[in-house]
Amino acid sequence: MIKITKELIDEHGINDKEYSFILESLDREPTITELGIFSAMWSEHCSYKSSKIWLKKLPTSNDKVIQGPGENAGVIDLGDGDAAVFKMESHNHPSYIEPYQGAATGVGGIMRDVFTMGARPVALLNSLRFGDINHSKTKHLLTGVVSGIGGYGNCMGVPTVGGEVEFNACYNDNILVNAMCVGIAKINKIFYSKASGIGNSVVYVGSKTGRDGIHGATMASAEFDDSSDEKRPTVQVGDPFAEKLLLEACLELMKEDIIIAIQDMGAAGLTSSAVEMASKGKVGIDLNLDKLPCRETLMTAYEMMLSESQERMLMIIEPEKEKEAKSVFDKWGLDFATIGVLTDTNHIVVKHESEKKADIPLNILESGAPSYKRPYKIVTNPEVNQSYLLKSDKKLIDILKKLISSPNLCSRRWVWEQYDHMVMNDTILRPGGDSAIIRIHGTNKALAVCSDSTPRYCASDPTEGGKQAVAESWRNITSVGAKPIAITDCMNFGNPEKEEIMGQFAGVINGMIEACEILDYPVVSGNVSLYNETNGKGINPTPVIGGVGLLESLDHFSTPNFKRTNDNIIILGDTKGYLCQSVFAYEIFSDSQGLPPKVDLILEKKTGDLVRNLVTNVKIDTVHDISDGGLLIALTEMSISGEIGFQLNIDKSNLNYSFLFGEDQGRYIISVEDKNLNDAIEYIKKSNISYLNIGKTNGKKIKIDRDNEIDIEELRDLYENWFKNYLKSN
Amino acid sequence: MEISVIVFPGSNCDRDVAVSLKQVFKRNPKMVWHKEQTLPKSDLIVLPGGFSYGDYLRCGSMAANSPIMSEIIKCGKSGTFIIGICNGFQILTETNLLPGTLIRNKDLSFICKNLPLKVENSKSRFTHKYSANEIIEIPVAHNEGNYFADQKTINNIEDKDLVAFRYCNKDGIVNDETNPNGSKNNIAGIINEQGNILGMMPHPERASDKVAGLIDGEKFFISILESIQ
Numbered sequence: 001m002i003k004i005t006k007e008l009i010d011e012h013g014i015n016d017k018e019y020s021f022i023l024e025s026l027d028r029e030p031t032i033t034e035l036g037i038f039s040a041m042w043s044e045h046c047s048y049k050s051s052k053i054w055l056k057k058l059p060t061s062n063d064k065v066i067q068g069p070g071e072n073a074g075v076i077d078l079g080d081g082d083a084a085v086f087k088m089e090s091h092n093h094p095s096y097i098e099p100y101q102g103a104a105t106g107v108g109g110i111m112r113d114v115f116t117m118g119a120r121p122v123a124l125l126n127s128l129r130f131g132d133i134n135h136s137k138t139k140h141l142l143t144g145v146v147s148g149i150g151g152y153g154n155c156m157g158v159p160t161v162g163g164e165v166e167f168n169a170c171y172n173d174n175i176l177v178n179a180m181c182v183g184i185a186k187i188n189k190i191f192y193s194k195a196s197g198i199g200n201s202v203v204y205v206g207s208k209t210g211r212d213g214i215h216g217a218t219m220a221s222a223e224f225d226d227s228s229d230e231k232r233p234t235v236q237v238g239d240p241f242a243e244k245l246l247l248e249a250c251l252e253l254m255k256e257d258i259i260i261a262i263q264d265m266g267a268a269g270l271t272s273s274a275v276e277m278a279s280k281g282k283v284g285i286d287l288n289l290d291k292l293p294c295r296e297t298l299m300t301a302y303e304m305m306l307s308e309s310q311e312r313m314l315m316i317i318e319p320e321k322e323k324e325a326k327s328v329f330d331k332w333g334l335d336f337a338t339i340g341v342l343t344d345t346n347h348i349v350v351k352h353e354s355e356k357k358a359d360i361p362l363n364i365l366e367s368g369a370p371s372y373k374r375p376y377k378i379v380t381n382p383e384v385n386q387s388y389l390l391k392s393d394k395k396l397i398d399i400l401k402k403l404i405s406s407p408n409l410c411s412r413r414w415v416w417e418q419y420d421h422m423v424m425n426d427t428i429l430r431p432g433g434d435s436a437i438i439r440i441h442g443t444n445k446a447l448a449v450c451s452d453s454t455p456r457y458c459a460s461d462p463t464e465g466g467k468q469a470v471a472e473s474w475r476n477i478t479s480v481g482a483k484p485i486a487i488t489d490c491m492n493f494g495n496p497e498k499e500e501i502m503g504q505f506a507g508v509i510n511g512m513i514e515a516c517e518i519l520d521y522p523v524v525s526g527n528v529s530l531y532n533e534t535n536g537k538g539i540n541p542t543p544v545i546g547g548v549g550l551l552e553s554l555d556h557f558s559t560p561n562f563k564r565t566n567d568n569i570i571i572l573g574d575t576k577g578y579l580c581q582s583v584f585a586y587e588i589f590s591d592s593q594g595l596p597p598k599v600d601l602i603l604e605k606k607t608g609d610l611v612r613n614l615v616t617n618v619k620i621d622t623v624h625d626i627s628d629g630g631l632l633i634a635l636t637e638m639s640i641s642g643e644i645g646f647q648l649n650i651d652k653s654n655l656n657y658s659f660l661f662g663e664d665q666g667r668y669i670i671s672v673e674d675k676n677l678n679d680a681i682e683y684i685k686k687s688n689i690s691y692l693n694i695g696k697t698n699g700k701k702i703k704i705d706r707d708n709e710i711d712i713e714e715l716r717d718l719y720e721n722w723f724k725n726y727l728k729s730n
Numbered sequence: 731m732e733i734s735v736i737v738f739p740g741s742n743c744d745r746d747v748a749v750s751l752k753q754v755f756k757r758n759p760k761m762v763w764h765k766e767q768t769l770p771k772s773d774l775i776v777l778p779g780g781f782s783y784g785d786y787l788r789c790g791s792m793a794a795n796s797p798i799m800s801e802i803i804k805c806g807k808s809g810t811f812i813i814g815i816c817n818g819f820q821i822l823t824e825t826n827l828l829p830g831t832l833i834r835n836k837d838l839s840f841i842c843k844n845l846p847l848k849v850e851n852s853k854s855r856f857t858h859k860y861s862a863n864e865i866i867e868i869p870v871a872h873n874e875g876n877y878f879a880d881q882k883t884i885n886n887i888e889d890k891d892l893v894a895f896r897y898c899n900k901d902g903i904v905n906d907e908t909n910p911n912g913s914k915n916n917i918a919g920i921i922n923e924q925g926n927i928l929g930m931m932p933h934p935e936r937a938s939d940k941v942a943g944l945i946d947g948e949k950f951f952i953s954i955l956e957s958i959q
Binding site: 156 | 739740742743745746749750779780781783784785786839840841842843869871873933935936939941942943
């Protein structure tokens, strides 16, 4: 027997109050296996103890939502009997320690969350944040993470269709790797994790269990320090081939009515799936670890319960159907073992080598889980007058050249060409646009998907930043002509025990609530990653929003590239020229003072509804939202991707930094053929949205005025080559 | 006319190619599990893309030893049409139904993009719907697409006009700059001497659907259809 000492309790991240609760509830000292189970279930990662009271406030339903938060993934109704199943999750800490495996298993984990619900994954997205480009680890982390994501997704045969990459010194020692998966299922064939039926078998399928990832959930809930590299053994190792087999085997078995409940083994492995499935079903669960398929010898009950070996699932099935189920897994060459039974005890009982290693009432683990109302203080930047940002004699064209080739605005082609973004043959709009478009296989309908966040806005004003993150996602779905339906969120923050960090969390949630409500864009799944700090320094608050929308018909959608010369270029939405927190301010003045641009959610909704109307009814096929970098950057992206230039024709008073580089929210650029112009203007006027006709598409040059013009080819080289040059440099 | 698409553990373009085949051949291909000992009667056998056996050991090497392969090798030698796309091409070289091998891309990273190809042989049973030297656009998606063979083999392939496609730019220029993965002489696809087996790294099934954007792959499937008829 291992003696439970104070050190051991500390190492498990359990505080005094939590430990006295354990002693009181069990009426005895816990065993080491039990301590491990408590530690995993009550880790921040699994219990959401700091964030729970805030997450509860988020809007989680509308008339399309079938399943909100609380399951393996969220589910929305796409009509015609189809559903989309999706979720985003972080794998930040493992990816910093071992970038390839950390990122790869992040992708593997999120896919399991989706196919465990009976959905075939059809799209992967990711949101990546690295430190300063000159930081010694950045190149190594960037190349490792990108190849890890590709390595897993490519092998699975699921296209990686979208995402974002940002560099900022605040992520130097704490990168962010968030992965999102979207799957398609039949509404009447969705599988849940609620165990039921006393006497039913608890079945383990997939890869064997090893010692990898033990304490992964606890690691992901602690701050890093300089010895973090020593934690490498707790990073899991991925086997995408095993997962591909597991995917096909699960989906094959799901065609029959055999599985009663199913959940993947993710963070905290067998512990969390067994506890969560039994708790949801209000039943007990007995596990016999002698039957557990292991790939290492002499594993203890503690190790088996806490291993985070990948590519494993837990299922509940009726004993008489075991044989039929096993034959499917035999075909795919995967382990299938009955390791337990559902009971009426409401306890989780773990036996190993004819000894009882754990016996815990489930209600203690679930409802006894700590929930903290941490103190918080919402801090915003002081407001500044932006006039000092106008004082420069730099030519407009030189600023454009600098911005378009800056690390955070240049083309991400180097990244997404390492991902198979076309497999499954339903990628209608590839990476590089505002959203990717994925056809629902065999139909003329499609999903629009994107992932976004603007952390610098959140750092300067958490509430406005939270609003903006949701609005930006909604705008990106709208830009392709699709109707935004719901989101998944991945909340990456620093140490919640600090008032200001908790204030960032609270502010961002408040902003998100407002935006989700007004835009009718609820949260159906998500993940929280706290303690993203190293040596006491936190990251920018980074709420990543994964958006999903529906295109009712592929007959009408829009893309950002200019398509014809002599089109009229029109801005929808008001341009005030707000420069604080803009990429312009940061790149040209190294300035990050002041507040972010405000989001007017009512206007946002009206403008977006207008854009969708124009795409469907006036056949507008070219739309791009104006975001990072402002108007001129958005126009340049449209030019480069369409290989068609433009000539601006605007009032001289508007030829300035604020008009061209301001990041006022809620704006789109559309390009309209002459023959549709009257129709379009009529629609715009009817909806009472301000607009401005700013010029025409034409030629192979970008012409701002007589002194400021440039060949698209030259800009394209600057835009496309940044990554290659960066990685070649020493 | 019967078509078999062989499904290995880890194949992931099997459904995609089945969709393209159905569109052109107007019938569903049979999906044949790699553990089968006998092959249904087939006029065309397709080895699809993917990561058979996770690409472990060496791309295609384990699949080349799957139970079904001895049947396929027999059929190939007796003149049945066989195409191998991407991982399928790697499997064909591993079984020696096609010469050479496919090694890691010269830049050591996975490449997924549309690429222009020059139709080098427009008279073969797989390519006769294309015009001579036609430039077509077909996507690639691979990590090990760098075609390699000794000089004697390359000479033999070229002398006998067995190169089906080469990588080029949109003007048809074939050189090192337009070589995406380091393949010898920009070779993207080859045909065996008998003329019934073709392997290629690019994915024609990803270029046979107007809505998804590319259609140059369609003529490849139509060529095969007409050759079999």
